[in-house]
Amino acid sequence: MTSIISFRDATKVFPGRGRGQDVRAVDGVTLDVRAGEIFGVIGYSGAGKSTLVRLINALERVTSGDVVVDGVPLASLGEARLRPVRAGIGMIFQQFNLLASRTVAGNVAYPLEVAGWSRARRAARVAELLDFVGIGEKAGAYPSTLSGGQKQRVGIARALATEPRILLADEATSALDPETTQDVLALLQRVNRELGITVVVITHEMDVVRSICHRVAVMEHGQVVEVGDAYQVFSAPGHEVTRRFVETALRDRPSSAVLARLRKRHAGRIVTVGVDEVAGSSAVLTRVLREHGVDGTVVYGGITEVAERPYGSLTVELVGGGGAVEGAVAALRAVTSVADHGTAAHPAPDAGPVTPPGKETKR
Amino acid sequence: MTWDRLGPLLWEAFGQTAYMVLITLVVGGFFGLVLGLGLYLTRPGNLLAHRVVFAVLNVAVNVVRPVPFIIFLVALGPLTRLFVGRIIGIEAFTFSMCFMASFVFARLVEQNLVTIDPGVVEAARAMGASPLRIVRTVLIPEALAPLILGYTFLFVGVLDMSAIGGYLGAGGLGDFAIVYGYRQYDWAVTAVVVVIIVLIVQVVQALGNRLARRALRR
Numbered sequence: 205m206t207s208i209i210s211f212r213d214a215t216k217v218f219p220g221r222g223r224g225q226d227v228r229a230v231d232g233v234t235l236d237v238r239a240g241e242i243f244g245v246i247g248y249s250g251a252g253k254s255t256l257v258r259l260i261n262a263l264e265r266v267t268s269g270d271v272v273v274d275g276v277p278l279a280s281l282g283e284a285r286l287r288p289v290r291a292g293i294g295m296i297f298q299q300f301n302l303l304a305s306r307t308v309a310g311n312v313a314y315p316l317e318v319a320g321w322s323r324a325r326r327a328a329r330v331a332e333l334l335d336f337v338g339i340g341e342k343a344g345a346y347p348s349t350l351s352g353g354q355k356q357r358v359g360i361a362r363a364l365a366t367e368p369r370i371l372l373a374d375e376a377t378s379a380l381d382p383e384t385t386q387d388v389l390a391l392l393q394r395v396n397r398e399l400g401i402t403v404v405v406i407t408h409e410m411d412v413v414r415s416i417c418h419r420v421a422v423m424e425h426g427q428v429v430e431v432g433d434a435y436q437v438f439s440a441p442g443h444e445v446t447r448r449f450v451e452t453a454l455r456d457r458p459s460s461a462v463l464a465r466l467r468k469r470h471a472g473r474i475v476t477v478g479v480d481e482v483a484g485s486s487a488v489l490t491r492v493l494r495e496h497g498v499d500g501t502v503v504y505g506g507i508t509e510v511a512e513r514p515y516g517s518l519t520v521e522l523v524g525g526g527g528a529v530e531g532a533v534a535a536l537r538a539v540t541s542v543a544d545h546g547t548a549a550h551p552a553p554d555a556g557p558v559t560p561p562g563k564e565t566k567r
Numbered sequence: 568m569t570w571d572r573l574g575p576l577l578w579e580a581f582g583q584t585a586y587m588v589l590i591t592l593v594v595g596g597f598f599g600l601v602l603g604l605g606l607y608l609t610r611p612g613n614l615l616a617h618r619v620v621f622a623v624l625n626v627a628v629n630v631v632r633p634v635p636f637i638i639f640l641v642a643l644g645p646l647t648r649l650f651v652g653r654i655i656g657i658e659a660f661t662f663s664m665c666f667m668a669s670f671v672f673a674r675l676v677e678q679n680l681v682t683i684d685p686g687v688v689e690a691a692r693a694m695g696a697s698p699l700r701i702v703r704t705v706l707i708p709e710a711l712a713p714l715i716l717g718y719t720f721l722f723v724g725v726l727d728m729s730a731i732g733g734y735l736g737a738g739g740l741g742d743f744a745i746v747y748g749y750r751q752y753d754w755a756v757t758a759v760v761v762v763i764i765v766l767i768v769q770v771v772q773a774l775g776n777r778l779a780r781r782a783l784r785r
Contacts, residue, residue, distance in 0.1 A: 261693055284697075291695030301690035305708040305782075314704070315694040346784065362694075372693075 207236035208370060208402050209260055213269035216255050216426075229255040231426035232269070239369075242396050242403045244417035244434065246410065246449060252426035253406045257372050260404065261293045262286045274369065291319055294363030294401075298375035300355040302347040308334065308358050309343040315365045333361040337391060353384035360391060364399070371395060373405045377412060389415050410453030414438070414510050422446045434511040439480050456506035456516045458545075466503055467548040470521040473529050474503070477520065478541035481513045488539055489518065496532035498524035519545075573747060573756065580743035581763070587661045587729045587739060592722060595668025599721070602628070602669055603676025604702060614688065614698045624673075631670040636728050639667055640735060660737035664728050671724060675717035679710045712783040719775025723768055740764060 216230040229252045237243045245253045258264040259271045262278050270279040276289060302311050309330050316326045334340045337357040347355055356376060363371055373392060377385040393416050396403050405417060413420050413434055421431040422445055429443045438454075441447045451457070457476060458466060466474055477489055486507070493500045500520045507516035522529045536542050546552030602624065608614050609621040634642065640663050644654045651659045683706060691705045707714070730741025740760050748757030 263689060263692055287695040287697060289695075290693055293693070295690070295693040297686055297690060299684070299686050301684065301686040303687060303705065303709060305711065314691070317704070318694050318696050318700065366694075 206239050208239040208274055209237035209404070210272040211235040211256075211259070211269070212272065214256075214259055214266050214271050215268045216252075216259060216264055217267040228252075228426045230259065230266075233426075233428050235421055235428055235431060237402060237404060238419070239402055240396075240400055241418040242392070242405060242416050244405045244407060244413040244420040245423060246407055246413050246420060247423035247445070248408060251423040253423050254374055255426075256423065257374055257404060257406045260370070260372060261290045261295060263290075291315065291366055292368050293370045293372060294360075294366075294368040295372040295374065296356065296359040296363050296376045298378045300347070300352075300359045300379075302355060302358055302362075304347055306346075307343065308339065308345050308347065308350070311347065311358055312361045312365055315362060319366050329365060330361075333365055336364070337361045351384075352380050353387055356380065356384075356388050357391065360388075360395065364395065364401070369402060371401050371403045373403060375406055375408070378407070378409065385412075386415070392416060410449045413449075414453050414508070418511060422449065435481070435513050435515070438510045438515060439478075454506070454508060454516060456504075456508075456518075457543075458504045458519055462504065463545055466519070466521075467545075467551060470501070470503055471548050472501075472521040472523040473533075473547050474519060474521055474545040475533060475536070476505070476517050476543040476545065477536055478517050479507050480515045480540075486518060489520070489536065492532055492535045492539075493522070496524065496528050496535065498522050498528050498532045576747065577740075577743060577759070580738055580740050583657060583732065583738040583742075584726070584729050584740045586657065587664060587732060587737065588722070588725050590661050591664040591668045591725045591728075592718075594665040595672055595725065596718060596721065598665070598669035599672025600676055602673035603680065604706070606673060606677040607680040607706070608698065608702075614692075614701065628670050628673050631667065632674060636663075636667055637731055637734065639663065640731075655735045655737075657732070657737040660732050660735040663735075664725060667728065668721060668725055672717070672721050675721065676714065679713040679717055680706055682713070683709050712779040715775055715779040715782055719772055719779075722771050722775075726764065726768065 211233045214230055214233045215228065218227040218229055220226050231252070233256060245256060247253045255264055259266055259278075260273060262271075262281070266279050270277050272278070273289060273293070278286065278289065281289065303314065306314065312330045312333055313326045316329060321329065330343070331340070334343055337360050339354055339357050339361075342350065342354060342358075347358065350358065359376075360371075371392075376392070377388050380388060389412060392403055392405070395401050396416075405412060407413065417434045419432060420434045420437050421428045422437065422443060423429065424443075424445045430437060430441070430446050437446060438450055441450050463474070479486055479489075489500070500522055502518050503521050504519035505517050507514055507518070509515065522532060524532065533542060533544060544552050606621065606624050606628065609617040609624065611618060611621065631639070640660070643663050643666060646666075647654050647659045647662050651662050653659055687709060688701060688705060691701045696704070729737075729739050730744075732739040733742030733745055740763065744757045744760035747753065748755075748760065
């Protein structure tokens with residue numbers, strides 16, 4: 205796959221106000237977004253991700269370095285030359301940013317007017333777009349009468365109007381409730397699959413990355429601290445920030461408080477076994493326990509999907525005679541990540557109860 | 568004096584006021600809109616951010632606006648002579664009114680534009696719209712209702728200004744009330760003029776409110 209967006213040591217510095225210090229919102233980012241993928245940029249607020257995405261359509265200009273979009277280096281272009289580039293990139297926003305003075309149809313027609321389409325072609329295209337996002341019946345309504353989800357659908361229709369190759373989504377679901385978020389994410393996925401549009405998603409919600417992103421970049425203090433396949437980044441987070449995000453998305457690992465309660469209820473050996481596509485599945489767990497004659501009871505955990513592949517962990521209480529439990533744990537370690545919490549009588553506090561399995565396999 | 572004689576004079580005064588006010592609304596409204604847009608657009612961080620232009624416009628508006636109009640009239644004398652050719656008469660007076668109204672309206676326009684969500688402007692930029700197009704298709708339509716109300720407010724202010732037209736021999740309703748009412752101790756004449764002015768203001772305000780409400784269908 206070829207890269208459609210290419211950051212080359214891109215840096216954006218905002219001059220400090222008054223005597224304030226300069227802010228390096230984006231600090232030497234080198235990154236490639238491949239054509240046809242859904243690329244996620246995740247980070248806490250202030251990490252610079254909103255500025256990063258605005259470098260792509262030059263709403264913000266780089267201070268140094270460059271951003272190459274579809275083969276065009278943006279840093280050297282003047283404001284007037286940038287306008288056609290922007291028109292070829294759709295963008296949706298957290299607060300939707302619809303024109304209150306225009307109807308739904310009027311909003312979707314806006315970029316077509318900018319692009320100089322005739323009235324008749326505009327009308328046909330608007331109808332087609334509203335149909336695609338599923339709000340055809342709202343064409344004559346004003347934005348103030350719409351729900352958040354409907355507003356974002358209008359935003360998406362508007363962003364797609366001029367048939368862009370790239371769609372930028374700046375916290376597009378952050379103002380929506382969980383159910384509506386899923387609808388909008390599904391729509392973004394359709395945009396990617398059916399129209400072949402490259403989507404760049406900015407978010408602070410790991411759930412968004414987990415649901416739709418193929419690849420992800422993690423940002424902190426204006427820098428990309430980790431980038432890669434969404435599944436890989438999830439299962440083997442290499443940076444502290446990534447680890448914190450992973451924990452927010454997957455609550456399958458027992459915290460120390462949970463572990464204390466588990467030990468009260470279960471006297472046997474407690475281990476957390478990683479479940480993922482690469483390192484094994486719950487079928488492996490069942491087989492190993494049977495082979496070693498060990499009884500296993502699932503006491504905590506969960507398996508979900510990351511980038512449409514299974515991912516999670518199960519915490520089980522193991523009970524067996526002799527060295528059977530030791531043998532089973534050793535056999536499990538050979539195929540997947542295992543965090544051994546010990547027994548209630550002999551707890552193993554160093555097992556790292558909240559450590560994702562990927563980190564263990566890496567050691 | 569009887570109303571037989573006053574009637575035509577009052578009608579003439581009304582015509583003079585209408586002349587001053589309407590010309591000022593058109594000319595002052597136009598330049599006020601341009602100046603207000605200039606203030607908004609050149610403000611640091613906005614579409615055409617320009618520190619120097621913004622500072623000049625901002626200071627100009629701040630200097631002109633608080634000057635009492637009756638003093639402004641005199642102070643503007645040299646400029647009035649330059650543009651109109653004389654410093655008294657209805658044309659000279661109307662020139663001064665246009666000047667003051669532009670600066671008053673500029674601030675009103677700017678204050679209304681500032682309330683527009685910058686995100687909407689950013690969205691238009693992201694779609695490749697030029698600054699001029701954004702002014703035409705985003706800023707003015709989005710702020711239309713408050714702009715109409717601001718314009719209505721300007722009307723009342725302009726009517727107020729026109730009342731001292733007598734000082735420069737421009738006539739008008741204010742002059743009529745002073746010459747034939749106040750100076751003749753004829754309170755009835757003054758009262759009639761007051762009633763006429765109140766009625767005009769009421770009608771225009773009602774019209775402005777209605778138009779603004781229609782613009783606000785959202």
